[in-house]
Amino acid sequence: MKPFRVAAVTLGLALAGALAAGAAEIVVWHAYRAEEKEAFEKVVAQYNASPAAKGNRVTTLAVPYDAFADKITAAVPRGKGPDIFIYAQDRLGGWIEAGNTVDPIDFFLDKATRDRFIPTTLEAVTYKGTVYGLPLNYKVITMIYNKKLVTTPPKTSGELVAVAGKLTNQKAGRFGLAYSYADFYYHACLMNGFGGGVFDAKGRPTLNSPQNVQSMQLLMKWFEKDRILPAEPSTALITSLFNEGKAAIVFSGPWFLGEIAKGVDYGLALLPTLDEAGGKPMRPWMTVEGVFIATPSKNKDAAYEFARYLTDLPAAKVLAIEGRQTPSNKGVYNDPQVAKDSVLQAFRKQVDVAVPMPNLAEMTMVWSPATTAMNTLTKKAATPQAALDAAQKKVEADIAGLRKRS
């Protein structure tokens, strides 16, 4: 009986406290799992216990990533969603255009808050000149190498080919370099490195720009002439190759570290610069998890206060150290504990040259034609120019189809 009574009393107190403060419940949806989730929930618990909460209570719901976007699209505009949801910026444009989903926060955003972020991460959650969320964490691809096989990581593409070439034995299934190069997301680091991209400043597609063609030519040189890459590189294959010591260097992001088997000694380094592009760095795409406030939320003020807390230094430190995430808060990287963490610092360095992935609604139309282009290219069924011309035509037609009404 006793524990029950104690529980009842605490519950009663909590309720009384909540009522006294006129407190609101702030519901947050996210897609974190394992240590990311634990760190996130720890921050939430700290907030709930702190005076900053002003008696408000934050509760969380984890949603599997594969269902998350659908759930938001179904629930939020109907007023059945959370007050806050945390999602990558790539769907932002679509939700804004559909309406009644994401609330702009320019109004709340003061200079001090604005200045706490790595500038490009804030740019990622800005749509048509309006800021729609606070950037929480970012994810970028960097170079991950097996220390047993590679002693000094290559700094230029020339060195990369030299190092990788030595470590490759195609027949035995050993590769100097392995990454999901046929996946357009991964290819973007080459594309952006050459100064290419998907949209111009006015949002028109530029898939077949000369820079994009050059980037594909370089990829095909690595694949066909230098022969340092495996065929049909699915992410599962890359993981397996690296874990079994059959891939010396991979290009991948923080998620990959969790998949590396115990006992594989790995290091991180900046993606090499491109000799072929006049020594410019490879520039991966950056995805940013934004803290977005739902338009139908009744507690936007309180929700924003929590979003600010979540992106502030103490929270960022927990997310970085315990959640193994890379926060958008730039101050956290000066924290002594974070400063000596080589993994976090490696991503921090990489993000300086990263490009925010476009958040336009039209971005979803790019993936499928771009994937087809990558596949026809790597199956040697088309030249880079022809593959990209076809993709450009397709994307132009799809955008015209979407916008045809006036």
Add this chain to the structure above:
Amino acid sequence: MRKTRPQGFRFFVGLAVASALAIGLAYALLAGERRQTESARDQRLAVVRLRALTEAVEISTAPGETGLQPLLIEWKARLKDSPPARVIVTQGIRLEASTFPQDVGEKAAPRRLAREEKPLFDQAARLRAAVETNRSEGAQRVEEIEVARTPSGGLGLAAPIEKEGAVVGMVQMETVSVAHAAHPNRAVALLYFAAPVALFVLLSGVAGERKWLLALLAAVLLVGALARYTQHSRTVLESDQRGLVTAVAGEIRVQAAALPGILAAVSAPPGIHPETWDSDLFRRPRGIVSADGSVSEESLRGVIDSSAVPVEKAIAGVGILALAVLSFLGFGGAAHLWATLRKHREAYVYITPAMLGMIVLVFFPFLYGVAISFTDQTIYTTSKPLTEIWTGLTNYAQILGDFHMARRAADGALVFNYLNFYWTFFFTVVWTVSNVTIGVSVGLLLALILNTPGLALRPVYRVLLILPWAVPNYITALIWKGMFHQQFGVINQMIQIFGGQPVSWFEKPFSSFVTALATNGWLSFPFMMVISLGALQSIPAEIYEAARVEGATRWQQFKAITLPSLKPALIPAIIISVVWTFNMFNIIFLVTEGEPASSTEILITQAYKFAFQKYRYGYAAAYSVVIFLILLVYGTVQNRATRATEAI
């Protein structure tokens, strides 16, 4: 059976109900239309004021010390009944000027917006984005004037302020609600309802008990009354429209007369454009009222004529409905329906629970999808009512009218356009037929073997063989994909054990298709096996014995006994698995991903792409309806051929 009522009485009741329905609905339509005109009037008058004030704000350059406040005060003072207005400037989140009663004392403009005023700032930012979006896309997609009902029943409006081509803020105003009582004349409606019924009573005596004559009489009276009422509605609506335009023109004259004085009072330069004030929500002038406030009769006529069309169409629909009701009641359909329901009460009771669930949770969403398919709904227009984006059969015409199936490449080789509907359709049929053939033949064969009496270890086989169905296919499909990997897949390893050359499975359409086929075949045979096992139990063993006694071979027994007995269970299972395979999204999505070059896309994966990658919901819905119709034709034909709905 039951005593039949006289024909005349039935048609009397039929006509009374149909007439009440027709005139009642037409009355409601008219009333709705009048209400709409009324609210359009409120809105257009308010827009004229808003545009006039916005123009004045835009002209007042360099507001100086006092800012825009004097302008707003002057405007409100000189124009009687002016609604309160605000000017919001986005730079610095400022309330530049306000004549709202609450913005006085401590809260007087100019000042920074308070926290609870976030919606005002967001609205200004939204209008800026709207103007910029329309400019950069070269289309009128997002409304540049926002209008919404206020809780008190008035209108809240906002328009962007432009300075040197850039939006710097907005003018916002709130009108109070004006009570209107513009009901259509009820007596007229009552007359048009009663007249045909009364006439019918008078004339039906002449027609006697001749069914067709009575029907004709009732129909003529009904249609005649409705036609007259339509004419009446037209006149009412026309006078409403004229009243609206007169009011708008009057407001423009008032504003145009007052503004020069107001501008002079705040020492701003003159130069107003009253002809642009009566505009739509994209700030495009309607061109009905000119700068001096005169009305162009020609444009007005055009507006009146085009606004009458939808009403007349709707009334025609009402007429058809009423005629249907008339004939249903008049020819005794209702009595018959009631009798049927009573007679087969038991059967309907058995079916109702299942049917109810299906109607609410399956057919409702389905009808919604069908409705969407006639519109041009995209991610941009999800919040608009369907009538506004109605495009009729355009989507279908686009899907079915595209015959670009192949083209000649520069070197003369034939390049297939795999994304073409007909190509995808062809591939979907190939995919379905091959899958179901494999599933059914393997499943049936295994069931027959497992049904062999006395065969050892049958329970073990059975359990092992349903495993492909039991394990979540998300992982097994990906295992299959991995097995087909060019270098690391076990299939190519096995080929090499036997001395063959490794195959690059996902490079050519055919081999890519084979990978998906193998995966789906593997996933689907256990289902067919279980169905067949169940069905085999319905065959009494004695029949086989009798057949054997008569010297039938095993093959003869299979053909003459087993297959026919399996038919009732197997045919529905086959039809349903054809339908499922036709729409088998997962496997294609996980295994081939449509590669190479979309050659292994099936119709459903295309529909999915239109909905979720290209955000064209209307088009995707039309695609889905086409898929549905194809399957419906198949189902009907198959059903006719095998008489599956009938008992054997």
Add this chain to the structure above:
Amino acid sequence: MARSRREETVPHWLLHAVLIVVTLIAVYPILWVLTIAFSGKQSLALVDLPAVPTAADRLRAVVPWPDHPNATNFVSVMKDQPFARWLVNGAIVALATTVLGIFLACTAGYAFSRFRFPGRRAGLMSFLVSQMFPGVLTLIPLYIILVKWLGLGSTRTGLVLVYTTTAIPFCVWMLKGYFDTIPKDLEEAALIDGASAPTIFLRIVLPLAKPAIAVTALFCFLTGWNEFILAATLMDKENMYTAPVGLRFFVGGFSQQWGYFAAGAIIVSIPVVALFFYLQKYLVSGLTAGGVKG
């Protein structure tokens, strides 16, 4: 029925040979799932070959077997999240779906088989037709109906209702077909004896239809047990999720933890196999001639 076997039947060794080959094919990919699950790693297994592989090397490579078999993946799956809770939730939902589905499908299927009434063909076709419309755009209207209109958001009832309506079209057809094969003489005899229609249905027809009901039950259970997207969309509490939702946490987005997913998939499959094991006695002991006459 076991008595009457004949010399001309196919020899059993041949049947075994066929069965073994097919069973190997059926089980092979699942052995890979097991291999990954017991590998203790998160990556898919790879063939490990020397530069110049012999046939024996390749043969060893295609045999699914983990290098260092261990159960850590299973332990992590069960311990690091409330997977047991999700399994229980899933079982409740799937069993309720099964019960409700069988009830609705039996009544409707029986009416379609035994009664002749206007609208019968149309009704039967409408069940089939419901399967034909692609579900691409139905999530949002379904959400509106269930959550906004019926107020069944985040309830098991809502899920059960949707799953049941998904499963019954097939079940109605299946049962209707099976009822058709049950001779009517029995029911007519009972009718003469003065039994009421519900009694005949419950006491005579249903027991005879056990094989079809077993199939239907398995089908309903699987429909509710494996569904993911609706369960994740409708449930707003983590402790209300079902097992497939929990399973998908392992592979969403960038991160793909195949080891956990495989282990979870194995755990999720066990109840299905158990159910089938239980039901299969009905699949083989159905309508014998003796049964009908008795």
